[in-house]
Amino acid sequence: MLHLEAVTRQFGGLKALGNVNLDVAKGRIVGLIGPNGAGKTTLINCISGLDHPTSGVIQFEGTPIHNAEPHHITRLGIARTYQNIRLFGRMTALENLLIGQHTRGHGSLLGAVMFSRAFRAEEQGMRERARELLNRFGLLPVANTHAASLPYGDQRRLELARAIATQPKLLQLDEPTAGMNPVETHALGEAILTLRDEGLSILVVEHDMAFIHQVCDEIYVLNFGQIIAHGTPTEIKSDPAVIEAYLGSSDDGAA
Amino acid sequence: MDSFLQQVVNAVSLGAIYSLFALGYALVFSILGVLNLAHSAVFMTGAFVGLLLVDKLHQPLWIAAPLAMIAAGFVSILLEFVAFRPLRQRGAARMSQLISSIGAALLIVNLAQLAFKPLWGGTEAYFPQGLVPDQPIVIEALSLRIVPIRMIILVIALALVIALQYLVMRTRIGQQMRAVAFNQRTAALLGINVGRVYVLTFFLAGLLGGAAGLLYGLVFLNVTPFIGDDVALVGLTAIVLGGLGSINGALVGGFLVAAIQTFSIAIGGSNYKNAVVFGLLFVLLLARPQGLFGQSESTRA
Amino acid sequence: MDALTQALVDILRPLGITEPVLQFMLVNAILGISIYLTLYTGMFSLANAGFMAIGAYAGVAATQFLGMPLWLGLIIGMAVAGIISLPIGLPVLRLKDIYLAIATIGFGEVVIILLLNFDEIISSIATALQGERVRIRLLEGARGIKGIPKSTETWMLFAFLALLMFLLWRLHKSRLGRAMAAIREDERAAANMGINVVYVKNVVFVMSAVVAASAGVFSAHLTRIISPGAYGFDKAVDILSFAVLGGTSTWVGPIVGGLVMGALPEVLRFLNDLRGVFIGLILLGVILFLPGGLINPAGVRLLLRRARRALRRRADAAERSSHAAP
């Protein structure tokens, strides 16, 4: 459903992405790993419209999106989380989820002014859905807390919930487990697998190899902006190029 | 076209004054990330204290000038303590810091006005003539006329920029200023006394602003509590044009504004000289939002 | 309505607030709403004074030159400002923060220069067309348009303000209102939530311009004369101070800020020479000692929290001593 062809992103003299070809099929969890500075975040930025490739094609369900605006891409069904959390800090957890549903609503200002029935019904529906999501991620108790004052772990989960609130078909996660301990990481992995089972496709960037092995169906390895390997987790684990560039000698793997 | 050279001279000498004012503005902005709109009051302080010393206390200029600059420096430090530090410590929005500087400016200007009345019987006073060389030098061959004090200001402005640039980019204190500018907490962890850096920055900016105000007074003789307002907008435009927070940018911005004004007048558009300035500013900002010399924000998603 | 106004003025009179003062306070409150809209969306725009000028001139042109009634002038003033704000907003709103502030200040200055030279521009166009020198005097440049009837009534201002407040309240409950807040918090993240940031910003910019223009029309029909100089940088900063004094955490803040800033110079008249000093002190004092402005629920909560913390500290101490015991 997501198809990248010869995507290149140049920053001045630096080629952050060079001729990247990548596919995410429906209902798959695709991992994207690679050394720091390899271009993973840049790739995600390009897919979500915050950045645009210098050349190449990005298609989502057949529609080219490499020059599209971010809100347009979200409407098509791509959502993401960020490497550094970007919640709406001075809004409550619930409000964050209402904003997540922005594209799925139609209510106009006029409707709000007229107290129209459609408006009220839609608001009601959005709130219900927001509560469902909060409940699902164990955030119901903090529904009315400002996002900025939530503990780190809650913020991560809220960000995930907010992405899901946009009702995406493809979810992009940029280092979702950063700052989590192995136990918490494992729990997150379970949650992500459930999402996949509900039909979501997922592109996940991670450094935690245990997590990658836990969730990924296939993995792309990026190094200096180039895809150097693509395969199943087992294939990747023993790929000498990947070991050389990324994993290091396999004596103690990763935690 | 024989007035072209003269217009170039005009633009340069006007630009020197604009730049001098803009420098202090830029210095504070580069450290605080906040516009100190009270810098125009600091500017006025320089002119005011200089005039007081020369006109009422009969001091020679070489005593009055440094004292005026230092007085302006202290007013600037006071601004830091009263209008900025409390807000910063509270983590208040940049906008409220901007407004508190407006409040402080209002206060200083009004206090100056209170002082003017008994001193000079109104709100207007004048430097005596002939304190500085203001008789033009005539270069017949080029039919050029150059007023020496204007050239002195030009030299001072250039020298100050070089000194400041050196200070900020090459010295330890400059490095500390930039670290503080990035993030106070991080700077403190690097062993930098953040409070001292702020005070120093404001003092330096005050010295610059005071010098600018004094020179302005000496060139144009006329001093009122409101002279700062006349340059505030121009100074603002200059630093934005040059790139906020860039010292070189402030200098170039000042000259650029002067040049645009001068040449739009020269081609008969005196009505629209400021419209041209803002029009170009507009276009520039759209093409290069960080200004000519400004750095784009080096942070990433 | 008039009786109500009169009663209100009678109550305020001891403070030095007469009916004209009340009227300008209400105009300020409208301006407060205008700047609140942009600030709430995270846009540091200072174009309000310029749009106020556009509203005032367009409105006066309608009532004065075309003999229209005030309400029609109001609509025309607002419409003209709205139409002009669109092409301005599209490019300018790409800027952020202080850059946006400067660009919008620049816009204001250009508006003033164009108003100052409007007659000359029209004249030279006419001259070019006619082939002989034509002098047209319409807006009268710096002389200003004089003899505008004082047709704004206090009840109109109250009614209009009430209408705006109702709309604001509904705006906050709407999808658009939430999108505005999201953009303020994090523009890029908001875009990734499917919010059309450019669209929302422009809508808000137009709304803000239209509201500022309405204030311009009303005040022009109070001051009887309008000249470009009244809508400059100082005015822009004034309007900003309404928002800061009142606080922007709720929409009540800028309204109260506008009312207070309108009243202060008159209430403090008895201070004579010290008036300016005091206004400076008050502005500074509020910013320093009342974080979040005069109207700030969070500030009230903070005060409550401080009180509770004092209690809490006692509990802490108790807990500590019980720890130390074993």
Add this chain to the structure above:
Amino acid sequence: MALLEVSDLWVSYGMIAALRSVSFKLEEGQVVTLIGANGAGKSTTLNTLSGLLRASAGSIRFNGVEMIGRRPDRIAAMGMVQVPEGRQVIANMSVAENLTAGAHVRRDGRTDEELAAIYARFPRLNERRTQKAGLLSGGEQQMLAVGRALMMQPTLLMMDEPSMGLAPLLVKDVFRIIAEIKERGISILLVEQNARQALAIADYAYVLERGKVVAEGTAAELSNNPAILAAYLG
């Protein structure tokens, strides 16, 4: 006398008490690690030690000197240097400038030698000497933050999740660097989510849970403690 002795430390954010009577010790030359879940209070502890946060009660003795109430820059100059959580490199300065920004607190004057050593250890930083730090990738920034702290000639290095966001290869590097720093006789207080690796390198460990120390012991002891294993090591 221990190099660092923290006793009965209380810190709160407004209403929330983040640390409740935290006590621990660190001997000269040791690596001590604090482990704990999100929000347990690890960063709060480090920030209090480095003077960024104010304790409401308790004492922090460093070399026998009370540190509470001192300004962060004084504390750093006295040799307690923190590598902050989330990199915090100075975005608008070049890599080289970032490295020297804190060097003025060095007392031995060997700035240049240290700089050369750091470039040798992180060739990536050497390549990017003149690049603005803000444009580095997350991992590159982390290297820079560690390098910058070393430039400050620390006696005690306090690291807040140095491996966060790093590729496995670099995580190994970071722990290797920590080991090397330890070799040089610099004491380290390490906060890590990566508990297994932290314990592998540490001499002694404390477990923090909701602002309290709930367990302590040598690294070996804790690695074999089944409760700890289940909760933090997965």
Add this chain to the structure above:
Amino acid sequence: DEEEPQMGQWEACADPENLPEVVTIGAIFGQSGNISVYGIPQSQAVALAVNQINEAEYLGEGVTLEVIYEDSAGANEQAIAAMTKLVEEDGVVAVLGPTLSSEAFSADPIAQENGVPVMGVSNTAAGITDMGEFVFRDSLPEASVIPGTVAQATEIFGLEKVGVLYGNDDDFTISGYDVFVAALEENEVEILDEATFARGDVDFNAQLTQLLSLEPDALVVSALAAEATQIIVQARQLGFEGPIIGGNGFNSPAVLANAGEASNGVVVGAAWNIASPDPLSVLFAEEYEEEYGALPDQFTAQAYTGAWLMATAIRCADSTDSADVRDALAAITDFPSPLGVFSFDENRNPVHDPVAQIAKDGAFAVLSAETAGE
């Protein structure tokens, strides 16, 4: 009054008898902000006049004239508020001011509606007194001053082509400009080019270089004092030696004092000038300088005269009824004052002889072929 010049020796009406102990009038001047450069000297001049009036018991034995001063800060809104307060709350008999014409257009209608006489002492814009029969001014509009000056200068200097420089964002300077242009056309003087500046500008080199490159016979300038000084100095620095013809704004002692030698050849047409040989004018200048340590300018002299005129009207009306005072004010003719012999015309505008003068060796002299040295 031959030997001892003194104000208030106008014998047109008898000593008043029916005035209360305190007669209160209002004064609205811009006393803060930019405009205070004019507003403060104006209020000081009024205070000086009122002191003299009370000392001389001009309003009758034991009657004191009190003034409530209000600051307008140059803002129309504040002028309206101040006027409302004075007229509706304080119940003043009459009002002096406000400083700016635009403020007058905003605030004077309130006085008109309430039937309280108001006298502008620095409003020169066209149409001020058209606001109603209670609106007066003692400030000569530029139209009454400039044409004479231009005609005289044209003849003496043989002007054929001039450059015009004016402030285009201020109603005072732009009104002056309008009149200059009309007068120049009248005298068949060619305008080579025009250039403008804005209030607060200090550097006019660009405009001057532009105008001077066309080699005009004279520069015609409509500016306020602060800008006027700079323009004169900078024009001379650029080597211009011809006459510089200015309007009311040039008429500040500061211009002479600060332009120094550069002011030689500056021609001023004005309602009042510090060099006026009129004994009352000389006396006023001395008294003002003694009291406030600064020299008065034209606006100051007009404010001073305004206070005397208002007091005279109250005296002649022998009543604090505003309508009576208005009638008495309108009836004043041939009143000796620093402005010369002063009358109101039927439109309540001032009538007195303006003076055209030329600066020579640091002082003003009446403009003539000799003083101009042609």
